[in-house]
Amino acid sequence: MRFSIVASALLAYAATVLSAPSPSDFKVVNMLRTVDLMKAYVRDSSSFILENTSSEPKSSFYLAVNSSYFDDDETTPKLAMYEVKLKADDASTTPLEFEIAPEVNEDGMRLVEVALKTPLEVGSSQTIQLVTAVVRELSPIPKKIKQSEPQNLMWEGTKVSYMPYPIVKQRTKVKTADRPPNAYSKHIDDPLVEGTTLTYGPYNDVEPYAYDPILVKYEYNIPVIEVSKLERELWVSHTGGNLATEERYWLKNAGAELKDNFSRIRWQASTMARERTPALRSASVHLRPGVRDVYFTDEIGNVSTSNFRDDPRSPIMEIRPRYPIFGGWNYSFTLGWNHDLGRSLRSLVDSEGETVYVLRVPLIEGLMNVYYNEVEVSVVLPEAAEILSVESTYTDVTEERSLLFSHLDAVGRTVVKLKAKNMIDEQKRSELYVTYTLPSNGQYAKPMLVATALITVFFAVIVLGRIDISIGKTKTA
């Protein structure tokens, strides 16, 4: 699942020049695709059986991604997640390496070459899982709604997956949030509707590169929250044995914009009636256990309307913005808390008998059902710490290091800043490992400095106290 668009593009170029996919190499037996529309973004996962129909064993096969997900005019690409996994018979999965071709074919698609761990023998088959997440693909219909009106989103996709190989059988499920879709493309008795799920197909013997669009319009009375920027700062303090976390959010409700104006009385009515609304009234943030002194502020001070439920297993911070955030409205806030450092710091003695510290923290935490355009995670290590390595399970990041002086520092503390673009709440599980050592000589710099400073001050006072600056004798009253 390692991919880095720019770099891989070049490699992919070389690759594709050598070998273009030939439809006869594979066939896709029984593909099941599930499009999940219950979140603020589209989660599209499909699993299929790939059978080698060529004459020789194959060590790689091809998939395709809509090139519009990589639009450059967008600030960030829409493709937030792309995972290809190999599923063994015991249902265990292993991620597969892949590379995305830079050039776009006539259908506006870009090919993805996936390398198999072990070459696939002729005639044999394997189960492949493909999981993608795409943000900013859901458009509100209509663009502007009244405060009292429900919000509708429109999804545009395909019935059968876009494949370079023939597909023997495919089914496509579209799952929407709590209500059945109120408009969708349909053909005589297709799709089959059960509850909130549409099932298209089965379609048999689909040609390669077949393209058959679906439109689904569904009611979605849940705020579509887009975090345009998240700044996350973790302060490691050995002396205090504390890990302080502060997150600064700049977010926007990307749903249907509010037509006319906000009417408080209407809002109070809907609050009384507990109506579901596309406006963000409150959000609950799940924090890690053992969290202390949580605070919720914004640019003009503390926001009193928050409520912290200290459940020992999963403590929840219930935050209420100062005002309900309707479509097109913005808000920004700061959320912070403390942890015992022990929970996320391991120390081990290496070969030279020097203690090495390993800090293990989640890359992002916080809000549910959101997507982030820009994420900055910075870890502030204790003074004079020397970094050995920085590892992140979410790898599409750029790393910077800098020096920060604070709290009477003498030598300054190292700051690691990781920048990522275009993440989704699901990537919470990805983690960050920082390995560092604390050379003892750096530890005494600060106390020495402070002590000398104080001593000089005292002596200065003593000396100045002795000096008599009066000119001649002063006669007192």
Added chain:
Amino acid sequence: MQLPTSLPPAAANALPLLRTLTLFTIAGAAIASRLFSVVRFESIIHEFDPWFNFRATKYLVANDFYSFLDWFDDRTWYPLGRVTGGTLYPGLMVTSALIFHGLKALTLPVDIRNICVMLAPVFSGLTAYATYLFTREMKDHSAGLLAAAFIGIAPGYISRSVAGSYDNEAIAITLLMFTFYLWIKALKLGSAFWGALTALFYFYMVAAWGGYVFITNIIPLHALVLVIMGRYSSRLYVAYSSWYALGTLASMQIPFVGFLPIRSSEHMGALGVFGLLQLVGFAVYVRARVPSKQFKVLVVGSVGALVVLGVAGIVGLTVSGVIAPWTGRFYSLWDTGYAKIHIPIIASVSEHQPTAWPSFFFDTFMLIWLFPAGVYVVFQELRDEHLFVIIYGILASYFAGVMVRLMLTLTPIVCVCGAVALSNILDIYTNLEKPVEEEEEKKEEKEEASPLKKATTSLIEDEASILSLGSMSKKPLIGVYSNWARGIVLGMFTLYLYMFVQHCTWVTSNAYSSPSVVLASQMADGSQHIIDDFREAYYWLRKNTAEDAKVMSWWDYGYQIGGMADRTTLVDNNTWNNTHIATVGKAMSSREEVSYPILRKHDVDYILVIFGGLLGYSGDDINKFLWMVRIAEGIWPEEVKERDFFTARGEYRVDAEATPTMKNSLMYKMSYYRFADVFGRQPAIDRVRNQRIPSPMQDASAAPIELSSVEEAFTSENWIVRIYKVKELDPFGREHAAATAFESGKKKSGARGRTAPVGGHAKGRARVLRV
């Protein structure tokens, strides 16, 4: 009267250390007692003016000092803008900016907001120290420590220096006391060095607060009194001259002050006394040197003539207008009716009202009656510096009586005098040695009394003169005989001191610790509930309106909008342009058809009104409305008439009996727009004015309030802040009224249908700040 203290030398050596410790404790107490608001709410800037100072400070921290001085602020007083750099006292901002950079240099990055919030408490600690020094000059260490303790926790001073009240007064009082201390010191030693120091602090004071004029006048007055009482001395000459010359030159460096010190009559007193001192000094010099009687007479006479000439000159210049005659705030201190007639804006500010007696007691508890006692004690031995205390005492109490906010300048001297009186008592009653009682021994003493003693007694026999120094009372001090007396008196005053602490704590926590931006209220069940409507609305403005949106509101909220919402305002608390304010007043108090052109002319995008009717928040715009009307009437007497807002019976009503002018005014409409709907079928009660707003749901006769040229954009949770958007010109060029009528006609009773009534809004009244 220094009583013999029988201390072992070791203890005597320990005393300075003990004093230092005590002072530190006092400073600690002073700071701690000002943190109620931080503990109870949060570290936040209070009220109105502090928000401007805060904003200016942030500007200064972001830019360098000179660009701060030439700061032209185009985000206030739109479209005029304000030459902010030239029209403010930079002392406060510079102070906190320096602290900020200093800490940064120490790699202690403290948020500038926290510095601004904590500035006042920290400086109050310094004030305690300054007061200690000042009082020590008056009496002795013990009195000094008492005074420091008093000023540390006296509510009169706390009222302007709690954490978060980031206003000029916060540092001004500290500087005031330091300046006075240094003046006394300079006068005692007659040293130019101390005089220069006085000038330095005077300069700092000028840079910090408009109230510096108080110093500018009280020091010359002190000097003048000394001269009149024939207490002229070279010490006085040196001290005064060095202070005046340096101080005046320095003060003219502040852009906002500029040439006032030589142009305005507030400063003429100082100049005159300066001249007088030169003449007197000259006369004394000559008299000392010249033998012949006549010549002396000549010199003295000519000096007298010169004095007369000088006075005449100043008067003449004032009349001819070269020197600005007494005007504005300062003048309104003397001619108390002046402001009400000529400067309604000043008159409209609550802190410019005269002081009722409870405020005095409230702000200084028992000190208020120890104060005169202290003054009397000071009269006992009438040293030069004692005269200063007396003058200060009388003047300050007069000013405090005229203007509530000047309680601030009274409090320090009250504390000083109170401390002098009390420490005097304590000295006597804690002195444990019994005086001997036998009469005859006394007589014998009288017999073989030293000639000096004889002299003093003989001096004491006749009435002590105001001009002479030394003790005033005839009899010699004997001391206290019985321990009962000691016990009773000491016990009583200890109890009073204890109650003093109680009082101060109570007052501070109840009256002076609410940051009027956030209100605390009780729910029906009595639990504390925080009402944060102001910030809710301001933050909405900040986040969801165009960067350059123009917000119109009454001037009280200008600074807050600038600080919290960061949007351009038309008028704010720096009320330098009456006409502009009157324009806003007119727009608020006229019919929509009249207001709309005004709004368009000033590019107003949003209008912000404060409405307490739902919650019972009494400081809202409907209550301030009459001032808007009055100020507007001052400029357009024909178009806006206060009379029209009163019913035939001369009542100010907002219910069904309100006058048509009232009902049609933009302010009224914006305040009560859809207010009745909240109550559904119950009567819509305005909880501030306890009047019943006509509700269409109740009687069909009452027509719902319709707004045609503005539309509701945002209303805060408890309806305290309501923001309206000014509509663009109608695309079809219709009158807005016509357009809305057309719209509403199209969708029948659309408005009515949508309003589901919201029942019982169980919020208590917001607590009034001043208990």
Added chain:
Amino acid sequence: MRTIQFCVLLLAALFACVVSAAPERDSTYMDKLLKSSSINPGLIRLTDKNFGDVISAPRDYAVVVLLTAESPSMGCQLCRQFAPDYHLVAQSWSKEHPKSGDGLYFAVLDFVDGQRTFQSLGLKTAPNVWLYGPTVGENAGPAAPIVYEIHGVVDMPGSVARFIESHVPGVGITIYKPRDYSKIGQAVTGLVAIGLFIRYLYPILKPFFESRTLWAGISLVAILMFTSGHMFNNIRHTPYVAGNKEGGVSYVAPGFQQQYGFETQVVAVLYAFLAFGAISLSIKTPRIKDSTRQLLSVLTWATIIWCLFSALMFVFRMKNPGYPLSLPPMTK
């Protein structure tokens, strides 16, 4: 005898003719009135008889009429407040236009002399200022009067003047504040007195005027006065006491920002005694030679201070019921 009667009749008749034969009022008539029946300079005092004549329709002059009820019996506070301002305006006009009104006249009709007029005009309230503009001439206007709104104007004379200027074209009124010569006189005499005093009396009264006790006393009185809210009474003209709902008298004003004259005096006295108590404890008693007398005086002063302080807090609690502190005996 006959002849005299005849002459009188004749004269009367003639006068009557003159009066009736002049249908159009011109300013000469007003000037006559101005001479004959003006109470203050430039102010005509009207009665029921001549009111009608003055305002009768064709007129080439403007006349401002103040319909008021100044007699104390009517108890019209506002009328008495307003009168001097109005007089001032009239006076200023006549100052510029001595002996003839030049087309603008100021008149006053008091209820005492004009009950019928008040009834006919259906006036319920007073005072009213009505302006009758000229109906003939280059700036002729309607015969009906224009009403001036008196309520809540800060600078009365100015606003009245502005009102007239705005309605009678070509009239400019500059208000002349009458220079108060009495004040100057006082000042001069005062100065002279002081001069004489210093010259002759001072040497005699020297010890008295230089007595420290006197000055101390003065300062203390001043301080006590100011700190007990005297300036508030001065500025707000607070009543000494006020009636309450039960028809009784309430001596203490409810509310923190209010006060009556009486309570301030009470407070001043309390302060004075407390201060004096403190003074005697610190200065007087320790100078008493006899130990028992000293003990007694200490006790007395201590009790006085104690009781009065408790009383002071008691009064304060009346103003501010939420106040928690109190001392016996006057707790409650």
